[in-house]
Amino acid sequence: MTKAIDPATLKSAERQVPEIDPARVQIQASGQLWREFFVRAPADFVADDLKSPSAWRKIQNGSRNSLKKFDRVFIVAFDESWVAEAIVASADSKGAVLAKPRLTTMPERYDNLFQDDKYRVAWNGHGYVVERKADGHVMTQPTANADLAARLLTQLYPARVA
Template sequence: MAKTELNNADLKSAARQAPEIDPARVTLQYTGFAWREYQVVVPDGFVAADLNEAPDAWRKIQSGGRNAFRKFDRVMVVAYDESWLAETIVAHADHKSVVFAKPRITTLPARFDKLFETEEYRVKFLGSGSYAVERKRDGAIVTQPVASSELAARDLNNLYPRKVA
């Protein structure tokens, strides 16, 4: 009978990689004399546990932009689908990683308003405040993303032919 052993090298290679944060998703909220406050919308696939377990996910932000985090900066991290947010303070920052001090995670409630849909199409929230029309049968996005659910509902209505009087 063969003995199965796991070593640390095997475990590290099997660990999931957190997606890197795009610097374009970092918004400066406030800058003061001692610290700054930011809002960051993390990409799809980034989970709250990655705040502590993936300090290198912030490499693109830290590699030289004007929004590179410094110690004591306040950061509000918002999930791509707006299902949770975390308020945290930068405990350590260098040119390739960020370590946060005890993030306070808040779960946000699901949508309470139903998005418009028909038998063939539905308005879908794409995250980061954008909406588009999705075809139900295959899940394909059939319109360009827009800023509000009302604009997406208008686009959905425009997919159908109009009756001529």
Template structure:
């Protein structure tokens, strides 16, 4: 077996499978006479290059009320909100959707640091702000709409003196 054939076989075995987009994470922004606009939050291990794969949309395209159609506008937001992509659907069927030239925008880093103490920290988990235990990353609260509310929940994790 030649060296190049071996390398090709190795590459196929370690090829990365792009994660499917969850239909529950697709939100209709607006609907018009011709096209609709959607906001899509992708899974944690999704990278911008996965947008080239039409198959990542198969779950959404298979019977979902938000199935994409040609000319729909899509804004795709990374799990950690470090980047977003804006695109127009070029074609769509039950097997997937093809996006026309996604425009990738890198979001700037946070200027304000989220609150943390010696045991817990406030963190973004893709759904909202949660309080995580630092030792193992376990979420201690439900997701909240803003960091201030998560900070308040962090203080409630400590026992309070009863008078």
């Protein structure tokens, strides 16, 4: 016979909601009544975290881009798999509450990024970089497009001179 487990005694492993870095918040437009912001979410941020006001704590504490009521926010996932559009319902120094974020799932990539036996081109949230496959070490600075990163990948190999 098995013992009945009391749900009150179980401790849930609550996940910490990642806070959005103020450096990843950019102003799109500033009008007379409200502003529009572009926000790139952290790598471990999921769409459900938009419900938590604490995700905006760093931005609300002294950032020049702190949110206020009626501001528009356009949030992009780190891997660009989804985007969300929302209006700020309320904001204070502890965080911001978004009113009904509208989520849009972005389609999968149809073209594969370039790779060879040692290196691969990857998106790191700021641009395209070349990663070493063996350990995931980033070998180049972020670039604006995948073609430039592929060119940098080929430059990692020695070239014969003369």
